[in-house]
Amino acid sequence: MTFLSERTEVRMRNxxxxxHISSLPGPDGIGSLGQExxxxxxxxxxxxxxxxxxxxxxxxxxxxxxxQSSSVFAGNPLLISLKKMETDGxxxxxxxxxxxxxxxxxSKIDYAAVRAxxxxxxxxxxxxxxxxxxxxxxxxxxxxxxxxxYALFTAVKEHLGGAMWTKWPDDEIRxxxxxxxxxxxxxxxxxxxxxxxxxxxxxxxxEALKKYCNExxxxxxxxxxxxxxxxxxxxxTHPEVFQLDRDRxxxxxxxVPPDYFSAxxxxxxxxxxxxxxxxxxxxxxxxxxxxxxxxxxxxIRVDHFIGFANYYxxxxxxxxxxxxxxxxxxxxxxFKTFNRKLPGLNIVAEDLGCVTDRVRKLIDFTGYPGMKVLxxxxxxxxxxxxxxxxxxxxxxxxxxxxxxxxxVRGWIDSADEKAVAQAKRILGFDRPEDAPAAFVKAVLxxxxxxxxxxxxxxxxxxxxxxxxxxxxxxxxWLWRMNxxxxxxxxAARLRALLQETGRLDQ
Numbered sequence: 001m002t003f004l005s006e007r008t009e010v011r012m013r014n015x016x017x018x019x020h021i022s023s024l025p026g027p028d029g030i031g032s033l034g035q036e037x038x039x040x041x042x043x044x045x046x047x048x049x050x051x052x053x054x055x056x057x058x059x060x061x062x063x064x065x066x067x068q069s070s071s072v073f074a075g076n077p078l079l080i081s082l083k084k085m086e087t088d089g090x091x092x093x094x095x096x097x098x099x100x101x102x103x104x105x106x107s108k109i110d111y112a113a114v115r116a117x118x119x120x121x122x123x124x125x126x127x128x129x130x131x132x133x134x135x136x137x138x139x140x141x142x143x144x145x146x147x148x149x150y151a152l153f154t155a156v157k158e159h160l161g162g163a164m165w166t167k168w169p170d171d172e173i174r175x176x177x178x179x180x181x182x183x184x185x186x187x188x189x190x191x192x193x194x195x196x197x198x199x200x201x202x203x204x205x206x207e208a209l210k211k212y213c214n215e216x217x218x219x220x221x222x223x224x225x226x227x228x229x230x231x232x233x234x235x236x237t238h239p240e241v242f243q244l245d246r247d248r249x250x251x252x253x254x255x256v257p258p259d260y261f262s263a264x265x266x267x268x269x270x271x272x273x274x275x276x277x278x279x280x281x282x283x284x285x286x287x288x289x290x291x292x293x294x295x296x297x298x299x300i301r302v303d304h305f306i307g308f309a310n311y312y313x314x315x316x317x318x319x320x321x322x323x324x325x326x327x328x329x330x331x332x333x334x335f336k337t338f339n340r341k342l343p344g345l346n347i348v349a350e351d352l353g354c355v356t357d358r359v360r361k362l363i364d365f366t367g368y369p370g371m372k373v374l375x376x377x378x379x380x381x382x383x384x385x386x387x388x389x390x391x392x393x394x395x396x397x398x399x400x401x402x403x404x405x406x407x408v409r410g411w412i413d414s415a416d417e418k419a420v421a422q423a424k425r426i427l428g429f430d431r432p433e434d435a436p437a438a439f440v441k442a443v444l445x446x447x448x449x450x451x452x453x454x455x456x457x458x459x460x461x462x463x464x465x466x467x468x469x470x471x472x473x474x475x476x477w478l479w480r481m482n483x484x485x486x487x488x489x490x491a492a493r494l495r496a497l498l499q500e501t502g503r504l505d506q
Contacts, residue, residue, distance in 0.1 A: 028082055030109050032079050056223050058074050064477045066477065068229040071234060072289055075202035077118065090125045126197045226305070230253075235271055275330045300345065306351055309356070347368045371396060389445070396449070398452070407463060408460075409462045410463030413432060465479050
């Protein structure tokens with residue numbers, strides 16, 4: 001029995017593209033919420049797509065991962081458009097022109113260089129504009145109380161040389177004592193106000209882009225990691241929510257057991273939740289988090305949804321994920337609470353990995369769409385794999401691949417011969433260069449209600465365009481789409497394909 005499927009507003013047989021904001025072409029070495037985002041929204045509209053899926057939008061953490069953010073509520077300042085700030089009167093034309101950043105490689109992000117360039121100009125905009133916008137910023141801040149914790153956390157962390165908060169030498173601020181908070185807020189007032197200013201600018205630009213997309217029939221499909229980073233404003237200000245000891249050090253951490261991606265499993269290191277306490281308090285922290293996500297996105301993909309049914313618990317300090325064990329999660333009670341306090345959420349459950357009967361029952365109960373990934377469909381054996389289009393149900397989101405997969409062309413170039421032969425037989429292509437188009441058409445032609453295509457597969461790119469290599473800590477989240485990679489002819493071709501497969505957004 002389900003209780004939410006009738007409430008979701010996911011339209012039948014629609015389609016979208018997965019492309020993170022950072023991967024857009026444009027100035028300043030990284031994609032932004034500026035004109036390049038509006039141009040891509042126009043491309044989606046012209047091609048007939050109705051969904052734009054992005055990765056988590058928070059400040060990137062360890063290894064520049066958007067899944068290890070310093071806040072579940074904040075936006076990434078590096079994605080702010082300097083050009084749009086200039087248009088809005090927040091940054092002078094002369095000042096920006098004096099310090100133009102032109103990376104040598106337009107297809108990769110140099111995060112260190114981008115950060116140095118953008119933060120300098122954001123600081124300049126703050127000095128010039130913050131005081132004149134003080135009343136507007138204060139009103140926004142009062143509506144977004146989380147920003148005070150985030151701004152103080154970030155200011156203190158920078159003041160202490162970037163150290164993890166669990167290693168801050170001042171025990172009073174490390175333990176988040178009220179007197180210490182006030183002391184550091186006064187001492188670091190300029191930096192504190194600067195980080196609030198950056199968040200105000202980010203959400204001002206995000207909301208304008210969302211409005212533009214929605215007016216053109218495009219819904220923003222966001223991504224919410226189930227876990228938060230250990231080194232985050234969230235764990236610092238709400239230690240009671242997490243499995244931490246008296247010194248605020250995690251007792252056990254998150255990950256997954258050995259799987260397709262890694263023989264040792266994946267040791268993510270995120271603190272686990274104190275689900276019994278959360279349930280006793282009405283899941284208040286989770287409700288507020290989900291409320292924010294629902295305001296930010298039209299549809300929310302909950303990463304690692306299986307952790308709500310049962311989660312993998314690894315002792316803190318373990319060297320691999322092999323030492324972990326499965327623990328029963330909050331299950332139905334959390335989603336009953338969401339249904340009562342936040343009715344009508346549009347959620348997609350990322351149910352990849354160790355899918356047990358408990359996970360299946362929870363997804364059936366909620367009615368949320370699960371996910372299927374075509375590059376997982378070919379094991380060189382029979383044709384019963386659940387990731388093959390012939391075996392899809394309607395209530396799923398079908399992908400060629402996600403941010404954690406190789407591109408289709410990269411997969412073809414590296415998969416074993418039996419798997420490639422099976423893919424050629426089922427999808428009807430011969431040459432490796434024809435594989436991306438065959439995968440795209442198969443996903444769009446499937447019976448899945450929603451189909452999402454990675455932009456790299458639209459472009460037919462090889463493994464060098466991979467967004468992430470699970471289990472590795474370097475060389476990830478770097479890919480950018482080249483300027484002029486798509487145009488009107490591509491939009492017309494894709495529109496015809498959506499028409500043919502019954503997914504054209506009218």
